[in-house]
Amino acid sequence: MTDTHRKLTTIFCADVQDYSRLMGADEEGTLATLKRYRDAMARLIEAHEGRVVNTWGDGLIAEFPSVVEAVRAAIDVQTELAGLNAERQSDARMLFRIGINLGDVIAEGNDIYGDGVNIAARLQASAPAGGIVISSTVYDQVRNKVAVGFEFLGRLEVKNIEGGVQGYAVRIGTAEDQAPPTERISDWGRRGASADRAPASDEPSERADHRVFGVLGVIAAGIVVINLLSWEGVFWARWPLLAFALTAALLWIRKTRAVDRVLALLGTAGLTVIAVNLLSWEGTFWAIWPLFGIAIAAAIRWIARGSASS
Structure with missing residues (x-):
């Protein structure tokens, strides 16, 4: 037997x-x-x-x-x-x-x-x-x-x-x-159910992302120059600059594997809330409440990752 x-x-x-x-x-x-x-x-x-x-x-x-x-x-x-x-x-x-x-x-x-x-x-x-x-x-x-x-x-x-x-x-x-x-x-690690089919190269998409970052940087600089050349006492370029920064952060999160993407998204959301609060400052730091909620969500994610790894 x-x-x-x-x-x-x-x-x-x-x-x-x-x-x-x-x-x-x-x-x-x-x-x-x-x-x-x-x-x-x-x-x-x-x-x-x-x-x-x-x-x-x-x-x-x-x-x-x-x-x-x-x-x-x-x-x-x-x-x-x-x-x-x-x-x-x-x-x-x-x-x-x-x-x-x-x-x-x-x-x-x-x-x-x-x-x-x-x-x-x-x-x-x-x-x-x-x-x-x-x-x-x-x-x-x-x-x-x-x-x-x-x-x-x-x-x-x-x-x-x-x-x-x-x-x-x-x-x-x-x-x-x-x-x-x-x-x-x-x-590595992106292969689908067909094990014998080679995946498409990421190199073209990486070059495309670099071009996107470059275009965003050029546009941002152009907006700042326009704001300064047409100065009327208001720095209105801060809002498109914030949008460009958020776009760049989301592109980076989409590509990176160096950090947990959920935690990175929560961190980006927190920084965005703080930036909006400061850029529209009226004497009240109202961002504390959404930051509190984001911190709870991040803590839950961190605990879940630790449990999954153990």
Whole structure:
């Protein structure tokens, strides 16, 4: 009778980006490359005290007793595969995505099952080609133990997991170099249900935002000049300047992942209320009441984030 039990382990899930396209172009060559790359992965996984649990198609699942060693293995895998891919034509490179999760699983013989495995697979699907995405449970264990950077991706939707899972991209030099132009670090974690479809590049939208900021700055300066040249004792330019500042703040909040967007919006709302109060000053600081409400909302959001992360 097969022994079935639960255990806490680190799950390492990997698969190939655009595997169907590679197979369509050269079946035998793709299979030979896949075997070569899998052998390299298996060697590195074993070197970090992990074991390959299963392979299927272009995928691989491994587990590690150490969270730190799992992440180090993933970094070594992507680094070594980057070297192998450097020898190949760009359209023939085999790029793996890797997801890592620390979770409770059901072990049956040599196989593992459960939500812990499903989460690792979802994280892998959220990674770009040549990239690594880890869960918050992994991040909490490795953030001060591995010499790489991390980028918070927010919550990723996972089937049967209410509220999703917080994900972090592991920022290694090879990931940026390997990923095609349409899939840079700024795209990590934004993949949809179609795992083999590369997301659109964010670079054009970033340039567009920079142009918007520049246009807002030029218009604001022009309004100030017009106000001064037609001076009649009133600085009426303060209101369009406030509107431009609010627009710029909202654009920044929309793009950034460095801060919680809800808290950033609440902070912007608070500063806007204060600015309106001061710019229309009539001897009363009425902004104290909306600021009180905003502070309560921010406190609730902060507590909710802490509970979700714990």
